[in-house]
Amino acid sequence: MIGILILCLTSVSAQDKKxxxxxxxxxxxxxxxxxxxxEEQLGTNMMDYNLTHQRLNFDYFFTSDLLFTVQMRNRxxxxxxxxxxxxxxxxxxYDNGKVDMSWNIATGDNWFLNTNIDRLxxxxxxxxxxxxxxxxxINWGINFVWNPNDxxxxxxxxxxxxxxxxxxxxxxxxxxxxxxxxxxxxxxxxDEMIYRTFAASYRFNLKGYDIQIIGGWKGYDLVLGTxxxxxxxxxxxxxxxxYFHPMTGYKDDSKEALVTSLSLDYTFxxxxxxxxxxxxxxxxxxxxxxxxxxxxxDANLSAKNLSLGKYEGFVQASYQLSPITYxxxxxxxxxxxxxxxxxxxxxxxxxxxxxxxxxxxxxWGKSLSEYGNQPNSAYIRLKYSF
Amino acid sequence: xxxxxxxxxxxxxxxxxxxxxxxxxxxxKAIVKKSYDLMRGTSSYSEATxxxxxxxxxxxxxxxxxxxxxxxxxxxxxSPAKDKGQxxxxxxxxxxxxxxxxxxxIKIPPSMMNQSWMGSDLTNDDIVKESSIVDDYDHKIIGxxxxxxxxxxxxxxxxxxxxxxxxxxxxxxxxxxxxxxxQNKYYDExxxxxxxxxxxxxxxxxxxxxxxxxxxxxxxxxGQKTTMSMDVIRFGEKLNDNFFSIQNAKRxx
Numbered sequence: 001m002i003g004i005l006i007l008c009l010t011s012v013s014a015q016d017k018k019x020x021x022x023x024x025x026x027x028x029x030x031x032x033x034x035x036x037x038x039e040e041q042l043g044t045n046m047m048d049y050n051l052t053h054q055r056l057n058f059d060y061f062f063t064s065d066l067l068f069t070v071q072m073r074n075r076x077x078x079x080x081x082x083x084x085x086x087x088x089x090x091x092x093x094y095d096n097g098k099v100d101m102s103w104n105i106a107t108g109d110n111w112f113l114n115t116n117i118d119r120l121x122x123x124x125x126x127x128x129x130x131x132x133x134x135x136x137x138i139n140w141g142i143n144f145v146w147n148p149n150d151x152x153x154x155x156x157x158x159x160x161x162x163x164x165x166x167x168x169x170x171x172x173x174x175x176x177x178x179x180x181x182x183x184x185x186x187x188x189x190x191d192e193m194i195y196r197t198f199a200a201s202y203r204f205n206l207k208g209y210d211i212q213i214i215g216g217w218k219g220y221d222l223v224l225g226t227x228x229x230x231x232x233x234x235x236x237x238x239x240x241x242x243y244f245h246p247m248t249g250y251k252d253d254s255k256e257a258l259v260t261s262l263s264l265d266y267t268f269x270x271x272x273x274x275x276x277x278x279x280x281x282x283x284x285x286x287x288x289x290x291x292x293x294x295x296x297x298d299a300n301l302s303a304k305n306l307s308l309g310k311y312e313g314f315v316q317a318s319y320q321l322s323p324i325t326y327x328x329x330x331x332x333x334x335x336x337x338x339x340x341x342x343x344x345x346x347x348x349x350x351x352x353x354x355x356x357x358x359x360x361x362x363x364w365g366k367s368l369s370e371y372g373n374q375p376n377s378a379y380i381r382l383k384y385s386f
Numbered sequence: 387x388x389x390x391x392x393x394x395x396x397x398x399x400x401x402x403x404x405x406x407x408x409x410x411x412x413x414x415k416a417i418v419k420k421s422y423d424l425m426r427g428t429s430s431y432s433e434a435t436x437x438x439x440x441x442x443x444x445x446x447x448x449x450x451x452x453x454x455x456x457x458x459x460x461x462x463x464x465s466p467a468k469d470k471g472q473x474x475x476x477x478x479x480x481x482x483x484x485x486x487x488x489x490x491x492i493k494i495p496p497s498m499m500n501q502s503w504m505g506s507d508l509t510n511d512d513i514v515k516e517s518s519i520v521d522d523y524d525h526k527i528i529g530x531x532x533x534x535x536x537x538x539x540x541x542x543x544x545x546x547x548x549x550x551x552x553x554x555x556x557x558x559x560x561x562x563x564x565x566x567x568x569q570n571k572y573y574d575e576x577x578x579x580x581x582x583x584x585x586x587x588x589x590x591x592x593x594x595x596x597x598x599x600x601x602x603x604x605x606x607x608x609g610q611k612t613t614m615s616m617d618v619i620r621f622g623e624k625l626n627d628n629f630f631s632i633q634n635a636k637r638x639x
Contacts, residue, residue, distance in 0.1 A: 020639075022467060125637065139489040164487045176633040179477060208480060210493050229493040236495030267497045269552070320502050323438045323445050352445055352466045385468035 023056040028161060028381035032081065035375060042084055047375075049079035053161070057119075065126065071119035071164070076111065083110035097135060098169035098189040118167050130174040137167045138186050140201055140214060141240070142227045145314045145332070146279040146306045148242040148259035149227040151197050151218050152188050154301045157332070158341065160359065161381070168197075180205035194219040214242070220250035221257075221304070235266040244304050257304050258282040263314075277314040284310035286336040288368035308370045309334035324349040332371075339365020339372045357381045414525035414541050421560050421567045422520055425596055427621035429454040433464075434616050438506050441609035447504055451513075452623065458630035461513055462638055469504060474513060475635040481510065484635045491632060506612065522549035523556070533559045533568040534586065553580075564588075566596050579605040591619045 032047045039045045057071045075092070082088055089112045095102035101117040121134030141147030145157050155165040172186040181204040188197040199216025209230035216223055225242035239262045246254040263277035289308050293300075313335050318328035326347040333340035345359040359379045365372025429452075436447045447466065453459040461474040473484040474494075481494040499511040522545055529540035538559040545551040554575035559568050570583040581604055585597035598616040628634070 022470060024468070128633065130633070137489045141490070176631065179628065179631040182632065205480070231495040231497075234495060234497035236493070236498065265495065265498070267495075267499075267501045269500050271500065271502055273498075273501065323440065323506065324443060349445065353468065355468070383468075385466065 018061050020059040020061075021057065022386060023054065024383055024385040025055075026053040026161075026381055026383040027051070028053065028379055030081075030377055030379045032375045032377045035373060037373070038375065044080070044084070047079075047081045047084060049077050049081040051161075052076040055164075065124060067123040069119055069121055069123065070117065072115060072117045075114045075116070077114070078111035080110065082112060089114075096190070096195060097167075098191065099135070101135065118164065128176040130172075130176070132170075132172045132174075135167045135169050136172065137165060138170060138172055138188075140212070140227070142212075142229050142238050143240055143261050143263045143277055144265075144275065144316075145263070145277050146261040146312070147240060148261055148303050148306065149201075149212065149214055149225050149240040151199050151214065151216070151223060151242075151303050152186065154303055154306070156301055158343075158361065160343070160345075161379075170197075177204075180210070199223060217247065218244070218303070220246055220254035222247055223303075232264070235264050238263045238265075242303055255283060259304060259306060261306075271320055273316075273318045275314075275316040279307055279312040279314075281305075281307050281310055281312070284308055284312075286310050289337070289370045291368065291373060294370075294373065307334070309336055311335040334365070334370040337365060337369040337372075339363070339369030341371050341374075353385045355383045355385075357383070414527045414539075415520070417527075417539055417560050417565070418523075418525050418541060418543065418558065419520045420565045421558075424565050424594055425567065426453065426456075427594075429621070429623050429625050431618070431620045431623045432616055433618040434614050436506060436508075436612065436614045439609075439611045439613065445506075447506060448617075452625060452629065454625050454627070454630065456518055458625075458627065460630055460635060460638060463504065471639070472504075473635045473638060474503075474510070475630060475632070477630055482632065482635065486636075491635070508612070519543065519556075522546055522551055528557070530562075531559060533561075533584075536564070536568060537562045538568060564595060568597065581605065587615075591616075592621050594621065 028051045030049050030051065034042065034045050034047060052075070054074045055071070058069065060068045062068065077092070089104055089107055092112070092114050093102050093104045095116070101120070103115050104112050105115055106113045117135065119135055119137070121132050121136040123130065123132045138152040139150065140152070141150035147154065152168040152170060153166045155162070168188045169190070170186050170188040172184060174182055174184045176182045183200065183202050185200045186197070188195070190196045197216065197218040199214055199218065201212050201214040203210065203212040209228050211228045212226065214223070214225045214227070221244040223242055223244055225240065227240040229236065229238040231237055239260070241260045244257040246256060258280070259282065260280045261277060263275060265273065265275040267273045283305065284307050286309070293308055312332060314330065314332050316328065316330040318326065320326050327345070329342070329344040331340060331342050340363070342362045343359060345357060347355055347357045349355050357380070361377045363371045363374040363376060367373065431450070431452050433450050434448070438445045448464040449461055450464060451459060451461040457478050459476045463469045463472045471486040475482045475484070481499070483492045483494060485492065494510060500509055502508070503510050503513045523543040524546065526542045527539055528542045531538055531540050538561055541558045541560060543556040543558060545553060553572050554577060555573045557571045557573070560566070561568055566585070568585050571579060572581040572583070574580050581602050583600060583602045585600055587597060587599035588595060589598050591598070598619070600614040601611055603611045
């Protein structure tokens with residue numbers, strides 16, 4: 001990291017553009033309103049944390065075709081939540097990559113400081129070829145909420161504060177054909193087989209549709225899938241479908257699954273944006289949700305396991321109220337048990353590089369439902385970008 | 387006898403008048419096309435600063451753009467910092483946005499062309515110029531007037547019925563001597579004025595002389611305007627079609 005800084009500083013003084021540096025500093029206050037069962041356990045009905053979050057992105061161009069990138073985030077958490085939830089700090093430090101690059105470098109009674117490198121790669125381009133080696137984000141997802149085609153680095157939609165989303169420790173080779181087509185092969189490394197992925201995707205453009213076909217193996221399964229994006233009467237029409245089949249010898253460890261998500265989005269002439277999305281997850285349930293599983297949602301999240309329910313729906317509306325005010329609201333619901341989530345937010349630009357956001361996360365549902373037992377929360381966040 | 391002579395005179399007048407009208411319509415289109423070609427060129431590179439001005443605040447955006455003909459364009463956002471590196475690519479009728487932080491190429495459906503570009507007063511369509519001021523409109527010279535000391539043709543542009551255009555009509559002032567546009571007034575379908583656009587700071591840029599500062603003022607919103615200053619413009623850039631590719635949209639900077 002220091003080496004990069006020195007490289008950057010010397011190149012800045014040399015007045016060239018070999019090095020680029022960017023990032024932000026955010027401060028967010030999060031307040032959680034606990035339900036009665038948690039209140040009994042913890043003796044309080046409210047909890048909070050304050051998060052100071054700094055992100056640094058460095059790009060160093062050895063030549064215009066050879067790039068080195070490192071991106072890190074430093075997060076300082078303080079508050080009752082850190083003190084009262086024992087696994088909070090450990091959970092934050094968890095890194096499921098091949099190389100552990102998340103460290104709690106200092107901890108106290110009700111605070112800790114975490115450093116995490118979530119991008120670290122070399123990117124080399126030769127004519128229509130591109131090779132990327134290291135921790136990188138391999139984005140095969142097309143939809144905005146659920147991505148059955150995202151075989152490498154699934155993200156949690158509710159984790160809104162992680163804007164860059166996780167990366168994968170991988171090697172990726174891409175060959176571009178013409179203006180819009182490409183063939184990509186990638187291998188994600190991990191200690192445990194369940195987290196390894198080796199897959200290829202072929203993308204092309206046909207009659208106004210971007211289409212991809214993917215295949216390979218992920219964990220114990222063979223995967224075959226397709227995704228597309230096009231339009232129906234001006235509305236964006238996006239879809240992803242993946243089929244997982246346990247490999248010979250792993251029938252006891254894994255189950256066959258079909259995961260599909262479809263979405264439609266439309267922007268009205270005055271700027272109102274509406275989006276709706278649907279998820280079918282054959283391994284999800286239409287009945288009661290085992291509440292133990294909720295604890296491991298993030299750890300178990302993968303393209304094969306995007307939800308606990310079998311049928312999920314999503315609706316979002318957003319509107320640019322003025323050049324400095326953006327409002328948005330989204331709803332997710334488990335269509336079988338009726339439980340759900342609602343996330344209203346307002347983003348306000350104070351200055352060109354300073355934004356204020358407020359957001360709520362409201363959950364409802366009965367006791368054995370997917371969303372019913374999650375605590376409601378509210379956030380206010382100030383972000384300075386540079 | 388007298389009657390016949392009158393008819394002849396009327397016919398002659400009509401023939402001349404129709405001939406004039408036809409010539410004028412052709413001229414009007416040619417004048418608009420000349421202005422369009424002058425401002426845009428067959429291929430170009432530019433760097434621009436846009437300011438969104440409201441009574442209580444101003445927000446600025448800087449971007450680079452490359453274009454080739456009307457079919458290909460690529461726009462790279464330089465600032466504000468939070469949006470730096472975002473790219474819009476247009477090829478023929480298709481458009482994509484590249485979000486570098488999450489490494490995602492998002493295909494923009496036609497309805498999203500109406501969406502505000504980067505929260506500004508311009509839409510995606512304005513940025514990549516989906517509709518053509520030359521091909522999607524009928525043009526007619528309706529007068530002559532002086533704008534900023536230059537004699538101009540006053541030309542009315544009425545969109546074709548099937549054109550995907552939001553305006554009811556546009557009235558342009560185009561310099562007779564220099565061929566560039568100095569003013570556009572945009573009207574809605576009820577002929578109410580919506581926006582006034584004026585161009586100024588005429589400079590010699592490479593092989594041509596053109597205005598480099600644009601100002602758009604909405605008719606019904608006092609104190610509001612959007613300005614765009616062309617900080618760098620280069621015409622006749624040698625741009626391969628391959629420059630406007632998905633691969634390059636991810637790499638350009």
